[in-house]
Amino acid sequence: MDAKKAVCCLILSLDCALIPSPSRAQGGSDNASVTAQLNDAKPMVAKIKKDAVQMESYANGGLN
Numbered sequence: 001m002d003a004k005k006a007v008c009c010l011i012l013s014l015d016c017a018l019i020p021s022p023s024r025a026q027g028g029s030d031n032a033s034v035t036a037q038l039n040d041a042k043p044m045v046a047k048i049k050k051d052a053v054q055m056e057s058y059a060n061g062g063l064n
Helices: 003-018 032-059
Strands: none
Touching (some): 003 032
16 A cells, blocks of 8 residues: 555544544534544644645655
8 A cells, every 4th residue: 555545544534533424423412521522633633634745745756
């Protein structure tokens, strides 16, 4: 598996695991602890996505 595919798989798995879709999401009052953990994870996921884009540019020969 090349680096680009690995990064894409990582991002996809983090998105699926950490950010619930509206169809699976429950109300915030159902479990405040889980909601807080997911809200804490969202900035980390955004940073990982940004880092993945940067690493992909390195793999493609760019030095941004």
